[in-house]
Amino acid sequence: MASRLRRNLFAALDIGSSKVCCFIGLADDNGRLRIAGIGHVIAQGMKAGSVVNLDAVENSVLNAVHAAEQMAGETIRSVYVNVSCGQPHSLHLDVDLPMHGQAVRDIDVQKLLAKSQDSYAQMTHTQNTANDNVLDRHLLHAIPVGYSLDGSRGIRDPRGMFGQQLGASVHMISAQNGALRNLGHAVQRAHLDVDDLVLTPYASGLACLVEDELDLGCTLIDLGGGTTSIGVFFDGNLLFSDIVPIGGQHITNDIARGLSTPLQQAERLKTLHGSALYSQADDDDLLNVPLVGEADDEAAPNHVPRAQLNRIIQPRAEEILETVRQRLAEAGVDKIAGQRVVLTGGGSQLSNIRELAMQVLQKNVRLGRPIRLAGLADAAGGPAFSVAAGLLHYALRGRNEGGGSKSSTGKAGNWLGRMKQWMDEIL
Ligand SMILES: Nc1ncnc2c1ncn2[C@@H]1O[C@H](COP(=O)(O)OP(=O)(O)OP(=O)(O)O)[C@@H](O)[C@H]1O
Ligand SMILES: [Mg+2]
Incomplete structure (x- = not known):
């Protein structure tokens, strides 16, 4: 079936530093979105939101899209893609x-x-x-x-x-043209057209924030693997955005270095036992930590107190949140953003990150995940999928506005035309 011709079918591609994820969504007559297909794979060839290896990214995109197409029983020809690169x-x-x-x-x-x-x-x-x-x-x-x-x-x-x-x-x-070109090029090599490029925190906010948060003022923080994205929303619009090139992978690297353990083990320790808040009470809780080069079963693992792990995690998590606080203050949007913060992205699953964010940012913090999407299974409804879900909301907003004048997505009339022309020129 020539499903790509269906007006109510949208595809989103979140090319992250840790994973590449494709969502295929169907809009019903009432403008509600239902997920028809999902595919996600570990990202290869990405670093801090930027393409560093075209072949590897193309491959990741192909695999993620293929899985989503299989699940949806549809083929897609174009995608909405997020942007975290090019120093926005x-x-x-x-x-x-x-x-x-x-x-x-x-x-x-x-x-x-x-x-x-x-x-x-x-x-x-x-x-x-x-x-x-x-x-x-x-x-x-x-x-x-x-x-x-x-x-x-x-x-x-x-x-x-x-x-x-x-x-x-x-x-x-x-954002800088060169980085966008590489991103667009990786997508095109996977035989897909780019419907639109959407800044990561914009998409993430559209997926996670409730109407009151969008209207009354809220700061969205997407804690990714290689980046941390900031979006300040007010009066239903994105008022300020920024992307910091530090994320959960830096925490994992710190653990690997600090405990002389392989990256895979460091990641496992972080997700299973890590906490953003160090506590002396964790001194008695001993963890098995295989040393680098001795990861086989025979080798006796090192015993490390849980507190030592968290003494490595906390300063990096603090650094990330402190950088967000500074960026908001420098931009002068701290007041308008109000007292509300929503944390999302895979990194928001770190134990006690909400509590640390409350301390550093001095605001009310809640954890966010995609809302307003039907058919999203638990496995793909987590905070790491906010951007993919948000790209579908963005696509739907654009369609409902029909390229009309008051463009809340920031594409007004001929602007979309110019954008497409630009994509054709540079790719
Ligand atoms: N339970 C957990 N506890 C702590 N960290 C976690 C947990 N689950 C996932 N993470 C971290 O989340 C990060 C990945 O998040 P996400 O999938 O949102 O990143 P991404 O979108 O691929 O990257 P980016 O947005 O920076 O380009 C990884 O660093 C991973 O370690
Ligand atoms: Mg991300």
Whole structure:
């Protein structure tokens, strides 16, 4: 069956540092998503969210997609892909458009968003020329985060309202072209087109946050293997985002080095016995730790107190959360983000990470996993799958808006066209 032609079929590809995961989703007539197929494999050829070996990533993608297709009984030709690479950067631009007392129409909002993209292009061009340092960045999202009419701010949807001057604050998210090219190239080599590129914390937030969190202000932190993604949501939009290239793999590396044990053993110790909070009470709890080079059964394992393991884990987990705190403070979004934090990603399964995050960030923290998705089995409903689930929500939002004017996904009208053109040019 030519399932790829079905309008209600979407495919998501989360190319992570630890695993590559493909979700195939079907939307029903009420706009609800049901998962039809899932495939995930250990990621090869990725480091800190970036492609470092094209062949290996292509292979991982092929395997994950194949498994999802088998389960769904459908073939896919294109995918929504997340981006954690290319040093993503967030900035806000204010733009306006004269209205001459007329009512705001779809086309006016579209014009305003197009203007923001033109201003952004001009601004980066000038900066690059001035610095003689061509950064070569691509605009991933242009998200209108609030409109104003004649200086009166806080308007969520201005269509139908009257005024002299329509204004918007637009959140621009860009990433370096080279890294995006490698990502797109790995996907294309697996015979798939890219429907769209979506910043990782954006997708993760769409999957995990409840409406009130999206509206009232919330910080989403996706603790991955090689990266930690930050998304601040307010008034239903993504207001700020950042990605830090440290994650759970760094904790595992620290354990392997600190206890002279192979990486596989370090990973096992972390997930089974590790805790983000060190406690002296764990001094009496002895763990068997095979030493590097002596992993066979004959060799007597080293006995290490559990407290020693956690004394290695805690400082790295603290470093990750402290870096998030600093990034939020530097961006000045700490206040607007409110008191609510949601932790997700595979790393959020580390015992006591919620408690540590509460201490470091001084906020209310809950653990998050994908919500609003039917047919997601327990095995694929965990926090490591938030991004794949969120990519499907993003795809559905885009479809429901039909490329219309008020684009909450940050793709307004011809912007999607330009994006596709860009993909064709660079790949
Ligand atoms: N029970 C657990 N306790 C602690 N850490 C865990 C647990 N389960 C998984 N992890 C960690 O989660 C990390 C992988 O998370 P995830 O699958 O979200 O990463 P990824 O999406 O592949 O990577 P990234 O988002 O950084 O590109 C690994 O470092 C792994 O050790
Ligand atoms: Mg991830």
